[in-house]
Amino acid sequence: MGDEKSLPINVDLGASAKLEIKGEIPSSSMGRLFDALTDAIRPFTEARGLRADQIRLQREDVLIEIARRARLRLEEEGEVAQAIPLKTMVPLLEKASLEDPTDEEMIQRWADLLAAEASNPGENRRWHIDTLASIDGWQAHLLEEISAREPARSFFEIQNFTREAAIEEFMLTVNDAARVPKSDVVAVLEKLRGFTLFFDGADIPNANEFELKDFDEAPALLQLDALGLVWVQATSFVAGDERSFVFNAQLTPLGHSFVSLFKSSDVE
Numbered sequence: 001m002g003d004e005k006s007l008p009i010n011v012d013l014g015a016s017a018k019l020e021i022k023g024e025i026p027s028s029s030m031g032r033l034f035d036a037l038t039d040a041i042r043p044f045t046e047a048r049g050l051r052a053d054q055i056r057l058q059r060e061d062v063l064i065e066i067a068r069r070a071r072l073r074l075e076e077e078g079e080v081a082q083a084i085p086l087k088t089m090v091p092l093l094e095k096a097s098l099e100d101p102t103d104e105e106m107i108q109r110w111a112d113l114l115a116a117e118a119s120n121p122g123e124n125r126r127w128h129i130d131t132l133a134s135i136d137g138w139q140a141h142l143l144e145e146i147s148a149r150e151p152a153r154s155f156f157e158i159q160n161f162t163r164e165a166a167i168e169e170f171m172l173t174v175n176d177a178a179r180v181p182k183s184d185v186v187a188v189l190e191k192l193r194g195f196t197l198f199f200d201g202a203d204i205p206n207a208n209e210f211e212l213k214d215f216d217e218a219p220a221l222l223q224l225d226a227l228g229l230v231w232v233q234a235t236s237f238v239a240g241d242e243r244s245f246v247f248n249a250q251l252t253p254l255g256h257s258f259v260s261l262f263k264s265s266d267v268e
Helices: 027-048 052-076 086-096 104-119 126-133 137-149 155-159 163-178 182-189 217-226 253-260
Strands: 004-006 195-199 230-239 242-251
Touching: 052 086, 052 104, 086 104, 086 126, 104 126, 104 137, 137 195, 137 217, 137 242, 137 253, 155 253, 163 182, 163 230, 163 242, 182 195, 182 242, 195 217, 217 230, 217 242, 242 253
Parallel strands: none
Antiparallel strands: 004 195, 195 242, 230 242
């Protein structure tokens, strides 16, 4: 899409966190669970040259790394790890262990979630576990970037913010953009919260010829919308004498709650 314009947001996954910390969790603590899981999937993996013991070892390595990072975060925040309820601990470890060991972004997110649970185990974070298991590293990083682009809000302001209010704010800004000279459109759209993409009219003769699937970010953001983490708005409008298209995504109250678990993480 030659005239696609991405308003200021930088999703750079190149700077991954690194970690140096000692300590391990006993691999035997989850042994029976891994045995059962790997036995169940052996017929599907052996055809690809993956043995059950290889899968088990990889999953254990992932959990050890997550535990190391969680311990480091707790130490840096002056927190003492507390016992985590089994109802939370088992699904957290099971789903976290499925991550690719090279995915630094997701390894760190699971470590942050484990540290949050260990520092305050009374909260119900099972929704956070299921949600984190449903996204990838790019989406996790994008959520934090969207949060950084949004103005600070109090707890009550976030809770009172609705999809209807987001749509109204979006449409008012788009209407403003439609009334200014074409050279000023991007400057007006920059006032939108969160993540915004603007497509110039040269690529969109009319609204019916442009679909969300036409740009790479759309499926990932629509999935985040389905999970209740962002609200996605999109519309076409006439700027000057050309029809243009604008796409925007901003955090929901649930999205703010989700991102807040990871914001203070500076592990390197």
